[in-house]
Amino acid sequence: DTGVSQNPRHKITKRGQNVTFRCDPISEHNRLYWYRQTLGQGPEFLTYFQNEAQLEKSRLLSDRFSAERPKGSFSTLEIQRTEQGDSAMYLCASSFQGGANTEAFFGQGTRLTVV
């Protein structure tokens, strides 16, 4: 499978716990994006990377959210001290910056439920 892969697909956690999600992009893609989607809404941008550089992180919802892409390949999104309002689908996408192929390809998402 050469698409974007996200793990886990589902995560149930107790309020106050930390969670980490992983995204493996399409191998030749240099851009990686994280989005959050709640029911009935469009994807909400969180952050993105070009290779290992995090180019935009001001949209991360609070300082409890952080993301890394240490070697410019896979990325992790961590939420510390989870709250019930963090329950959502977290989507990862990748694209190639440069050339005509500008579309992003999305993974199937990680659905987080905070109880």
Add this chain to the structure above:
Amino acid sequence: AQSVAQPEDQVNVAEGNPLTVKCTYSVSGNPYLFWYVQYPNRGLQFLLKYITGDNLVKGSYGFEAEFNKSQTSFHLKKPSALVSDSALYFCAVRPFGNQFYFGTGTSLTVIP
């Protein structure tokens, strides 16, 4: 500020009839425009894009979209709807080099 508007939360169309899902945008500069489709509990799937050139672009599954610069619109169309087209559709804009901004989505139901 960059934004995308999808004025219809829900569109219903009879199978075999043409469908249109509307999208308007507000962005500085020349945008890249996209349509994505989402099936239940799945990620977004790319349908088509407008970068430059012909205002009518064709994409996957028989979908097409018309870029109208004066009306800042990028409506999604299909000549003959299928029941399997029922899904959530998202319009997105990407100011050059930046992230994607998505609309709130339109739920399309094709009635047999």
